[in-house]
Amino acid sequence: MAANPFTLPSNYPLQTPSLYFRASAFxxxxxxxxxxxxxxxxxxxFLSCRCGSLAINDNHPTPTFSGIMLFSxxxxxxxxEKETDAIMDANAALRLTPFETIRxxxxxxxxxxxxxxxxxxxxxxRPDLLTAEEINGVLSLIAVNGDLELxxxxxxxxxxxxxxxxxxxxxxxxxxKVQLLLEFGVPNEKxxxxxxxxxxxxxxxxxxxxELERMLAxxxxxxxxxxxxxxxxxxxxxxxxxxxxxxxxxxxxxxxxEAATSTVLHKFPFVLAYTVDHLKDHVQFLNSYAELSYEExxxxxxxxxxxxxxxxxxKLQPRIDFLKQxxxxxxxxxxxxxKAPLFLSLSFEENLANKLVFMVKIGYRxxxxxxxxxxxxVTRCSCKNLQxxxxxxxxxGLTCEDILDMSKKHPQVLQYNHESxxxxxxxxxxxxxxxxxxxxxxxxxxxxxLDGRIKHRYEEKRKTLGEGMSINKLLSVSVATFSxxxxxxxxxxxxxxxxx
Numbered sequence: 001m002a003a004n005p006f007t008l009p010s011n012y013p014l015q016t017p018s019l020y021f022r023a024s025a026f027x028x029x030x031x032x033x034x035x036x037x038x039x040x041x042x043x044x045x046f047l048s049c050r051c052g053s054l055a056i057n058d059n060h061p062t063p064t065f066s067g068i069m070l071f072s073x074x075x076x077x078x079x080x081e082k083e084t085d086a087i088m089d090a091n092a093a094l095r096l097t098p099f100e101t102i103r104x105x106x107x108x109x110x111x112x113x114x115x116x117x118x119x120x121x122x123x124x125x126r127p128d129l130l131t132a133e134e135i136n137g138v139l140s141l142i143a144v145n146g147d148l149e150l151x152x153x154x155x156x157x158x159x160x161x162x163x164x165x166x167x168x169x170x171x172x173x174x175x176x177k178v179q180l181l182l183e184f185g186v187p188n189e190k191x192x193x194x195x196x197x198x199x200x201x202x203x204x205x206x207x208x209x210x211e212l213e214r215m216l217a218x219x220x221x222x223x224x225x226x227x228x229x230x231x232x233x234x235x236x237x238x239x240x241x242x243x244x245x246x247x248x249x250x251x252x253x254x255x256x257x258e259a260a261t262s263t264v265l266h267k268f269p270f271v272l273a274y275t276v277d278h279l280k281d282h283v284q285f286l287n288s289y290a291e292l293s294y295e296e297x298x299x300x301x302x303x304x305x306x307x308x309x310x311x312x313x314x315k316l317q318p319r320i321d322f323l324k325q326x327x328x329x330x331x332x333x334x335x336x337x338x339k340a341p342l343f344l345s346l347s348f349e350e351n352l353a354n355k356l357v358f359m360v361k362i363g364y365r366x367x368x369x370x371x372x373x374x375x376x377x378v379t380r381c382s383c384k385n386l387q388x389x390x391x392x393x394x395x396x397g398l399t400c401e402d403i404l405d406m407s408k409k410h411p412q413v414l415q416y417n418h419e420s421x422x423x424x425x426x427x428x429x430x431x432x433x434x435x436x437x438x439x440x441x442x443x444x445x446x447x448x449x450l451d452g453r454i455k456h457r458y459e460e461k462r463k464t465l466g467e468g469m470s471i472n473k474l475l476s477v478s479v480a481t482f483s484x485x486x487x488x489x490x491x492x493x494x495x496x497x498x499x500x
Contacts, residue, residue: 069099070088070094070099070102071084071088073099073102073103073106074087074088074123077119077120077123078116078117078120079120079123079124083124086124087123087124087127090127090128091127091128091130091131093128093131094127094130094131097130097131101131102130102131105129105130105131105139106119106130108139108143108144109122109129109139109143111143111144111151112139112142112143112154112156112159113152113154113155113156113159114156114159114160114163118156118160122160122163122164125164126163126164128168129163129168132168134168134169134171134172135163135168135171137171137172137173137174137175138162138171138174138175140175141174141175141178142154142159148178148179148182148188148191149188150191150192150195153192153196154192154195154196155196158195158196158200161199161200161201162200162201162205165201166200166201166205166206170201170205170206171205173209174204174205176209177204177207177209177212178191178195178204180209180212180213180216181194181216181228184216184220184224184225184228185224185225186225186228186229187225190229193229193232194228194229194232194235195232197232197233198232198233198235198236199233199236202235202236203235203236204235211239214239215235215239215243218239218243218244218247219234219243221258221262222247222258222261222262222265223262223265223266226266227262227265227266227269230266230269231269231270231272233273234269234272237272242272243272245276246271246272246274246275246276246279247261247265247272249276249279249280250264250265250271250279250301253283253294253297253298253301254298254302255295255298260298260302263302264301264302264305267305268305268306268308268309270309271305271308274308278308279308281312282307282308282310282312282316283297285312285316285317286300286316289317289320290320290330290333291330291333292330292333292334296334299338300334300337300338300341303338303341304337304341304342304344306341306342306345307341307344307345309345310344310345315344315345316344318348319343319344320333322372323336323372325367326367326368326369326371326372327367327368327369327372328369328372332369336372336373336376339376340375340376340377340379340380342379342380343375343376343379346379351383352375354383355375355378355383355386356371356375358383358386358387358390359371359374359375359378361400362390362400362403362404362407363400363401363403363404364404370408373411374407374408374411374414376411377407377411377412377414377415378414378415380415381414381415381416385415385417385418386414386415388418389413389414389415389416389418389421390403390414391418392418392421392422392425393406396425396429396436397436398436398437398439402437402440405440406439406440406443407443409443410443410444410446410447412447413443413446413447416446416447420450421446423450424445424446424450424454425446427450427454427455428445428471431458432458432471434471438471441472442471442472444475444476445471445472445475448475453475454475457474457475457482458474461474
């Protein structure tokens with residue numbers, strides 16, 4: 001028999017308490033009349049028969065010792081006598097394989113992270129794992145610290161699923177397929193994460209090398225490695241029955257724009273988990289019920305492909321109904337969904353209903369375009385933050401009417417972080433010495449960065465214009481215009497006004 005590449009030294013620590021399998025050599029049982037008989041002493045002939053040897057004799061000593069040791073090893077691993085018999089009967093190769101080879105195989109399975117009850121359960125279901133040469137490539141990849149350095153990085157549960165679900169003959173070439181992923185562009189340091197998040201049986205074992213190459217070539221058109229890293233489970237899909245039709249539908253919706261299709265897939269790779277019927281149902285609904293053109297629908301999908309995850313009956317239809325009741329035309333709907341597509345996916349009970357209450361409390365009238373625009377503006381903030389923002393404004397002396405007026409002029413004012421909002425109001429009233437009421441004419445002040453724009457420009461202009469400058473003119477001019485004016489003033493030698 002050819003030398004087994006996985007044979008380890010006999011003193012390699014096997015994970016079993018048995019004295020027999022820690023010893024470097026095996027000695028025949030020598031019962032003594034002065035000491036208790038060792039375990040199995042009465043069953044030597046029984047063990048020999050069970051392990052494929054009819055008698056112990058000088059001509060065939062090795063098969064007998066190997067059989068006895070294997071039988072005892074399996075019992076030491078927790079198998080009952082009946083279970084051990086079943087394993088031996090289910091895999092005839094066990095009777096012909098040297099004990100050290102089987103012992104080495106168990107050690108490699110342990111090196112792959114399979115121990116105790118997990119390993120026993122696996123052997124009971126797949127006894128051929130103890131002898132099948134076809135799994136040598138898999139074990140060399142995940143249990144030996146080779147060039148890919150995967151030892152200890154593949155999760156034991158993933159290894160167990162692989163061996164449980166896959167016939168050993170389908171594991172031939174496994175290591176070459178993994179190497180192909182590296183050649184495709186998956187970084188070595190992220191290879192383990194990919195392998196831990198796919199169905200190894202579907203993705204690699206049951207797919208031929210040529211089929212895998214064809215799939216990777218198709219995915220290369222749409223971002224390739226980055227797409228797989230975003231969602232490794234894409235490798236589980238069937239190329240002809242799933243990937244090509246699903247990607248093809250999105251590509252057709254885009255008007256044949258592969259770059260735009262790639263953007264959709266990268267933003268929301270889970271879209272490939274949906275059937276073509278599911279995708280088509282959503283698009284047709286938006287086309288017929290919301291009266292959006294296919295071009296408009298794709299532009300919305302490009303901004304927010306997650307809309308395909310929203311239930312048509314529970315979310316899409318009620319949200320579109322609400323917007324229609326607020327008086328939005330198809331063109332208004334398109335503009336709204338381009339700015340606030342998340343509105344389609346938010347929970348009504350836990351999110352939208354609470355925000356509607358706040359909007360009505362500060363003065364918005366029900367079923368109006370202004371209410372719809374305000375609801376769109378607060379889709380990305382939490383209910384708690386919205387409540388805090390309103391509270392900050394009230395604490396600084398503004399009324400609900402003032403808040404309503406500001407939010408109509410600048411709807412984003414309701415979605416700002418309440419802590420950042422408070423810092424800007426403090427700076428406006430304390431450092432700049434302004435009244436909070438100035439925000440009513442220029443609420444966009446609250447949208448500028450405090451350190452990056454407000455403080456910098458105020459300190460620069462205060463030197464030349466004093467305290468009475470317009471905050472609108474101060475902040476709304478472009479960076480280029482502001483820099484040009486600053487440079488011009490410096491060249492003209494405009495005297496600096498000092499504080500009294």
